[in-house]
Amino acid sequence: MKASTKSVIIFMVVYLGSLSILATWVGYLYYIDRKNALIEKMHLEMRYKARSINAQLEYYHMNKSEQFTFYEEGYDIALYDNERELLASTFMDDIDFSKLFYADDDEYYLVETLYKEYLDVKYIVIKKPLDVQQLNEILEEITLIAFYGFIFILFVALLLAKIMLSPIKRSIASLTKFMKDATHEMNTPISTILMSYEHMDKHNLDAKQIRSLDRIDIATKTLSSLYRDLSFASFHDYIExxxxxxxxxxxxxxxxxxxxxxxxxxxxxxxxxxxxxxxxxxxxxxxxxxxxxxxxxxxxxxxxxxxxxxxxxxxxxxxxxxxxxxxxxxxxxxxxxxxxxxxxxxxxxxxxxxxxxxxxxxxxxxxxxxxxxxxxxxxxxxxxxxxx
Missing domain, CATH: 3.30.565.10 (Histidine kinase-like ATPase, C-terminal domain)
Structure with missing residues (x-):
């Protein structure tokens, strides 16, 4: 993997990863806020229904009628007396009278205590499930925002990566060109030195001269090895x-x-x-x-x-x-x-x-x-x- 590609991948992982974590946290907080708003709205509606039922009980009580009926679509209702004995109910759940409003899983309960008892009713309990459809709509909204947000962030990340890598790529291109030019120029002098050394008459030389020739041989072969390395690094894609x-x-x-x-x-x-x-x-x-x-x-x-x-x-x-x-x-x-x-x-x-x-x-x-x-x-x- 090229160093530039590796740098881009690391930048993208860090940039997108950190923003994704931040966006996930923001999305979670937004979801919780919208959910709490739905619960608060439902709470107010349930209290309104309790007052409406209380008004119906008062009507039956004023007319001295113990035969009363009530029906509220989307709500389950239970009536209890002062001893918390069940008088009438559309559901049979156990009720926690110590709480005014509480949740059990996705079911929410409102316990309304009446100051004036009509038809022996002291407590009105209303049960209503949280609207799953509205929650799903919130999740769809967050998902849609997240998708388009990710596309935008990805575009910005690629643009930033391109801007940051541009001077590096130019420097690498200049260095590569220099290597190729230098390698090309090294070939002729190295070959000339090696050829001259091999054809040199080494007889009748004293120890100092032989040692000097050895140094020339070592230096030339070192340069020759460097030349082969640079040639491979610069031109191996073009050599068969x-x-x-x-x-x-x-x-x-x-x-x-x-x-x-x-x-x-x-x-x-x-x-x-x-x-x-x-x-x-x-x-x-x-x-x-x-x-x-x-x-x-x-x-x-x-x-x-x-x-x-x-x-x-x-x-x-x-x-x-x-x-x-x-x-x-x-x-x-x-x-x-x-x-x-x-x-x-x-x-x-x-x-x-x-x-x-x-x-x-x-x-x-x-x-x-x-x-x-x-x-x-x-x-x-x-x-x-x-x-x-």
Missing amino acids: YEDTPIDVKEVILERIKYMDTLIQFKGLKVSTALQPKTIYMDQRKLILLIDNLLSNAIKFSKKNGEIEVSLTENYFSVKDNGIGISKEDQKSIFDRFKSTNSLHGGFGVGLDIVNQICKEYHIKIELESEPKKGSTFRLVWPEQKFNK
């Missing part, structure tokens, strides 16, 4: 690669021999334990894998140290006894342009290339390292992919 069966052991021995001058210059001892192994991949990419792991081991090894190179049917590993890598730095050493040691450099492009190639060929990278104790990089081959 071809996977073929490769003898890994032969390539490893060839690359160790290629780096022999640098190995000898630091007084390093390279021990090898190589078993036959054939894989199916592009040889140039395999060389990039091996060269980057070997060059890092050489670069970060102590003078007169030892490097162990192993190859089995299952993995390829390079172990050194150099400066090592801290647990914190191990999390980011495969990121491009990330260097774990400002004094020695390195780990900037090479391990990013190793990571890219390993992902392409489904190779698992394992790292074991401790500061001042060295590092072991292990590439585990996927059996089905590479056993040919």
